[in-house]
Amino acid sequence: MKYILIALLALLLICCSKATFNPEWTKQTAPPTYTARFETSQGSFDIQVTRAWSPLAADRLHQLLTHHFYDHQLFYRVVPDFVVQFGNTDTIVNKKWDKYKVPDEPVLKSNLKGYVSFARAGKETRGNDLFINLKDNVRLDTVAPEGVRGYPVLGYVTTGMDVVEKFYSAYGNKTMDVYDSLSANRKKYLSLFPKLDSIKKAYIIKETKD
Secondary structure, eight states, rough: OHHHHHHHHHHHHHHHHSOOOOOOGGOOOOOOOEEEEETTTEEEEEEEGGGGGHHHHHHHHHHHTTTTTTTOBBEEEEEEEEEEEEEEOHHHHHHHHHOOOOOOOOOOOOOOEEEEEOOSSSSSSSSSSSEESSSOOOGGOOOOGOOOOOOOOOEEEEEHHHHHHTTTTBBTHHHHHHHHOOOHHHHHHHHHHOOOOOOEEEEEEEEEEE
């Protein structure tokens, strides 16, 4: 009887635990516009996303936010007068999402200050990492790393840009020197860069259906 109860309890815990990923999530379509709130170590800021600007990217961000992808994550790259970049350092979660890259799309809106785009490193590499422009980076509209033109904007910071500008930036690009090898080891990564700011939680606060 004791072992049956243990087995039932284990099964209950499995059934009730939150799934880390389901491929069906990547098929979900975002509404025409939606607003997400990011609660951070410096305060909160909101991003409004317009699906028409980059439909597939807007869909992916909506999927990620719905499933709490950015909760408890770092602003791991803050380059003064350039960009703030963030994603998810959980390698198990990342590997599951990374199987479903966001196809390339044309740039329809410019990378102006406060505007948001997915980072990428070549053809069909947009996935989960976002950056916020800290100034008008119009060259990012046409630059073509690995032969793919520009970084498509999907939204912009509507409130809290002053919060974004407070994120610790003295490390600059130094955080990227060891990012690939240490990002999964948050404790060790933070021992090198202890002043990095972080996201407490990120979630959708408003959707427009029309």
